[in-house]
Amino acid sequence: MLIRMYEASDDVFLEEMLFEAFFWKDDAMRPALSCFREEPEFAKVFAGWGRHGDAALLALSSHGEKLGAAWYRLWTSEDHSYGFVRPDVPEIGIGVAAPHRSKGVGRALLRCLVETARGDGFSALSLSVSPDNRAKLLYEEEGFRRVGESGTSWTMLLDPVPQP
Numbered sequence: 814m815l816i817r818m819y820e821a822s823d824d825v826f827l828e829e830m831l832f833e834a835f836f837w838k839d840d841a842m843r844p845a846l847s848c849f850r851e852e853p854e855f856a857k858v859f860a861g862w863g864r865h866g867d868a869a870l871l872a873l874s875s876h877g878e879k880l881g882a883a884w885y886r887l888w889t890s891e892d893h894s895y896g897f898v899r900p901d902v903p904e905i906g907i908g909v910a911a912p913h914r915s916k917g918v919g920r921a922l923l924r925c926l927v928e929t930a931r932g933d934g935f936s937a938l939s940l941s942v943s944p945d946n947r948a949k950l951l952y953e954e955e956g957f958r959r960v961g962e963s964g965t966s967w968t969m970l971l972d973p974v975p976q977p
């Protein structure tokens with residue numbers, strides 16, 4: 814597996830992985846991505862991608878197949894997503910394509926994303942996760958701690974971002 818930085822041609826895949834993160838429950842009814850893409854809470858996550866504080870990574874197989882993606886973005890107190898904590902703390906998201914889950918891709922992406930954040934000078938990272946999502950265990954194992962709730966989801970914080 815190879816992990817590389819986002820390229821402009823990854824837009825569609827990034828959106829697909831965000832869709833997976835929104836509809837993470839295996840048995841959940843999910844709309845078609847083509848319909849859901851215009852929903853404001855979804856559309857804003859990658860809108861105008863490339864501003865200060867945006868970063869995304871892709872995991873690829875040795876054949877070049879895209880396996881999963883992880884990203885972060887800075888938000889403001891006025892305009893933010895579910896896992897917002899502070900304007901200086903990027904919020905992360907992660908998704909692995911269903912056939913490639915439970916093989917270490919997500920953890921590898923998360924660790925690389927934390928390294929990227931450290932390199933970009935961020936001292937903390939936040940996220941939002943349902944307490945029913947197994948992904949919560951991954952986040953806890955990687956050092957994230959629950960700091961609040963937003964709706965039915967937990968807000969978690971990695972603070973400080975660990976040094977190497």
Ligand SMILES: CC(C)(COP(=O)(O)OP(=O)(O)OC[C@H]1O[C@@H](n2cnc3c(N)ncnc32)[C@H](O)[C@@H]1OP(=O)(O)O)[C@@H](O)C(=O)NCCC(=O)NCCS
Pocket residue numbers: 833834835836837907908909910913914915916917918919920921941942943946947948949950951
């Ligand atoms: C959550 C997710 C990114 C983890 O990536 P992954 O490649 O499947 O996970 P890994 O194989 O690296 O395993 C790391 C940990 O993730 C969790 N995990 C593993 N498979 C998972 C799955 N199918 N769904 C949720 N979490 C899973 C486990 O805690 C696992 O730890 P363990 O190996 O000690 O049991 C991935 O399963 C996924 O995309 N799920 C759907 C979208 C989602 O829930 N995104 C996060 C929203 S907050």
